[in-house]
Amino acid sequence: MFGYLFILLFLYLPVYVFAKNRATALQNLNHIHLKIFFTLTKRLAPKTKYNIPDNLREIHSSVVVCTHLSYLDPILLVSLFKKQKTIVKHTFFKVPIFGWFLKNYGYISSGSDTMMGAAMINNLEDIKQHLSSGGVLFVFPEGTRSRDGSLSPFNKGVFTIARYCNAPLKLILIRGTNKLFQPGHFLFHTQEHNEIELRLIGSLNPDYKSKDFSIAALADETRKIFEEKIDHLKSDNKGD
Template identity: 25%
Template sequence: MMDDGGLSSLLKNRTLERFLDAEPQSYSEVAGTMAIERVEGKPDAATEGDDYVDDDDGWFSVLTSWIRIVACFLTMMVTTFVWAVIMLVLLPWPYERIRQGNIYGHLTGRLMMLILGNPVKIEGTEYSDKTAIYISNHASPIDIFLIMWLTPTGTVGIAKKEIIWYPLFGQLYVLANHLRIDRSNPTAAIESMKEVARAVVQNNLSLIIFPEGTRSSNGKLLPFKKGFVHLALQTHLPIVPMVMTGTHNAWRKGSLHVRPTPITVKYLPPIRTNDWTEDKINEYVNFVHDIYVEHLPESQKPLISDSQCNGLVLEL
C-alpha cells in the first residue's frame, strides 16, 4: 500500500501505503487471447463520486475533518495494539495469524470508514470471496481502509521488506504473516515474487496488490507494473479487479480535509489465468489496464493515450 498524505502525514511515514505493487495496449487487440468471465451489458462509467463538488473549507468543516482523522488514528492505534498481543499469543500458528490479521483488517477498515462518514456503495459482491489475486486502483489513503475491510479472510498483502521498521503497524504486519519482498534490485524482486507465489500456493491464500505500484496524485489511473502478472503466472490464481471511484475526491493528496464524497467499490468478474504464458506478459498487463480504463469514470481515466502508455513499461 503507497504515498504520503492524509493519515500517513500524521503517522509521519508511509506506513499504510506500501502494501501492494505497467504498459497498456488496446483492449480489442488482446481480448481474443484472454479467458475472462464478462460483466453482462455495457459497463456504466458514471459513479456517485465522479461529479461530487465540495468547496466548503470553512472552519467547521475543517475542524470536523481533523476530529475524524484523529479519531481514525486513535482507533487504529488501539486495534493494532490489541491484535499485536493476539498475534504474539498465536506465534506457533502462522495460518491462524493470517486469519486474525484479516479479522483485524475487517474490523479496523470498517471502523475507519464509519468514522470518516463517506457513504460506500459496494457492487459485484458475488466475486468478493474467491481465492484470487485481488487488485485495485489507488488514489487515496481511504483505499487502504477499504481494502482492509473488503478483502476476504485468507488474504495476504505484499509490502517491501522495510515495512518492519514502521512503528507498531509494521510489526503487526509481520506478526500477521503477511508477505514481504526485497526491492533492492530486479533480481532480488523476482526471487522474492517466487517465494511469495510458493507461500500462496502452499497455504491456499489470496493476495491483494495495487498494480500501479504507487498512489495516483489526482485519481487518474497510472500505468501498471508487471508484478501482479508474474504472480498470476506462478500461482495460476484468477485476478479479481476492484474498481474504486470517488476516493480521490474524498481525501486528496497532501490534504487533511476529508470530504463526504460518495464512494463506489465494484468487484469485476474473475479473469482466469491458468492458460497464461510468459511470452505475453505485456499483453496481459495491457489487457487488465484497459479493463480499468473501461470501467472508470472520465475523471479517473488516464491522461495519456494507449500508444504513449506502451512506452512506459515499469518493471517490478
C-alpha cells in the same frame, strides 16, 4: 500513532503466541479490527456513503488487481477479505512495530531482497498455498497512489505471480477513497458529501499453459479494461 500500535500489539500478542497458523490468525484478527474501524468511520463521516457489492466479499483464491487512490484502499480491502495477503512498499517494513505487524501478517515486501532469487521463490510458494486455501492476494499494479484518478504504468510482476500460481484475476475499480482521506493530508474530510465505491469490473481466467500466453499481453488486457471503465465513468459524469 505509536500509542495506537502499542495497544494493537497488546491485543495481538495472544494470537501471535498461541495460534497454530500465526499468519492466517493475524490476518483474520486484522480483518475484524478493520471492519470495526470502518464501522466507526461511517459514524464519524456520515456524509460519506459506501457502495460495496456483497459479491466482492465472496472473492477467493484469486489475485485481486485494484486501482489505488488513497492509503485507505488497502485497509478497506483487508476489511473485506478474511484471508488476505498483499505486497507492501519495503520502507513500511522498517517502521517500528508497524513493520512487525506487516511481517507477521505474511505480507510481502517489495524490496529487492525479497523479490529476487530464493526469497522470491519462497514468497511465490507461500502465495500459491495461500490462494489454494481460499485466500486472496490484492495488489496495486501502479505501485503508487494516483493523484488525479488516471492510471500510472502497470508493474508486470503481479501478472508473473498470477501465472506462477495459476490464479484467476479479479479487477476492482476503487473510487472516492481519496476524497475521504486525501494524499498529502493527515486528517479525514468528514464533512464533505462523498461516495466510496468498489466495482468488480472484470474477471480474467488466462490459459497460462497456452503457447500464445504473454505476461505483457495480459497486463495490457487488464489495463485496457480499467481504462475503458474509467473513460466510461468520466463520460457519464460529463453527461450529468
